[in-house]
Amino acid sequence: MSLLKVENVTMRFGGVAAVEDVSLSVDQGEMLGFIGPNGAGKTTLMRIITGVLRPQTGRVLFRGEDVTRWPVDRRIRAGLALAQQIVKPLASLSLVDNVALAAGAHRMVSPLAALLRTDRETERAKAGALLDFVGLGDALSMMPTELPLGDLKRLEVARALALEPVLLLLDEPLAGLNQGEARAMADLIATLAGKHRGIVLIEHNVREVSRICPRIYVQDNGRGLVDGRADEVLASPELRRAYLGEELA
């Protein structure tokens, strides 16, 4: 079954079409690589899928339901999660609390239920395990301001995982990591796709994308260019054209 369906979505900022008539689908258990040059509209499409932005035209379907008009938090609680390109740690909370908050989000639908609950240990334990998983096991009680960008990227991933999403959107999670770290992180991400979970991985690091993603979708200038098996996409003339003048990693 198709987990996510984006249908003919267009998003304009003033005169600029950041995303233009894009359609895309992601299936259960699928690991989709999403590449494209700077300004291609990748982040904008993620923002549309999560509801941060409302597209001028088109629809977003999640698990068969039209969620185009849903607010962000409702989509998240329905099983979406986004690790953002521009890291957004909650600066006043420690790392473990940043992740624990996400881990408890599903139990916080009702403020009354939230008021009646004080115990954070279950969520903190889960947060600790996730932070350990992404390589931040030693930094649990540190504040986000004390960490370098690469680690904040890991925090984004841990926080997104804490939501236990069925569709995980990762916007450049390898940025800020060196080659070895990027490889390790990509291996880790590869383990996350399961029978029920789909993943969209946005990356400029085409080497890692092609290594772990069986399918790749390319966008350029707001338009979908190619979508298909990784090896075929990487060999396609469309991709060469999109990256003309740029070196493919």
Place this chain on the structure above:
Amino acid sequence: MAYEITVLTTMAISILFALSLNVITGFCGQVSLGHAAFYGIGAYTAALLTKSGIPLALALLPAAAAAGAVGFVVGMASLRVRDDFLAITTMGVAFLFVGFVRKQEMLGGEIGISGIPSVAFGRPGLLALSLLCTALFVLLTVHIRRSWMGFAFDSVADDEDTARILGIDVPRFKLWAFVIGTAGAGVAGGLYAHHIRFIGPDSFGFLESITALVMVIVGGIGSIWGVALVAAILSVLPLFLQFVDDYKLLLYGVLVFATVRYAPGGVAGLARTLAMRIRR
């Protein structure tokens, strides 16, 4: 003894009033410049009820409900606006309230309501009731801090877009902050009306809203004991020092400026820094 009772009652009511704003502005990060309106709604509601023979202890419940209900409406209206616009909207509410009261004959119009009955057991009775209400509210806010509601408030205050991306229903939590905070202000207002025994539109003007905000900022945004301490001091300072009463706005200006410039964490933040230095 009578004087001490007056001082303590003033303190208790001010602490309650400041802590009620602390839930909205301190915990949830929503700046309100109109908190006195809810103080006033509570005061008028309670005064009308006790004048018709209902004991204050009972009248405080409808006072809280009335203030909380209006708080809910204002909260709903405020969901679409943020930061400076929220400040302006809530300021508008404060002016609207005063303007409305002035024109209501039932509320005494310009003249206000006088002859508000004294409470059972007189001044000591009112002090006991004020202390009880304030203590209960302190316990409530301490509990909120520890609960997942406080956790959610932290995230909303920190960055509401990120809170949403983590699945937090931001508008609903904001509304709860508004309702809890404004209901608390309603109780404080009900007590205040029976402390002063006379209320008019001017008792709940813009200055009162600013006073509460100053207490929250100087106490240390979000800190329960810091805000309570500063509220206690600032509320009775004019009783001891005449010039404080004369130059209230000037004093507030200096305090807020000094806090923002030199100690953004307020009194609570200063104490924390100091404690850390001593431990080293």
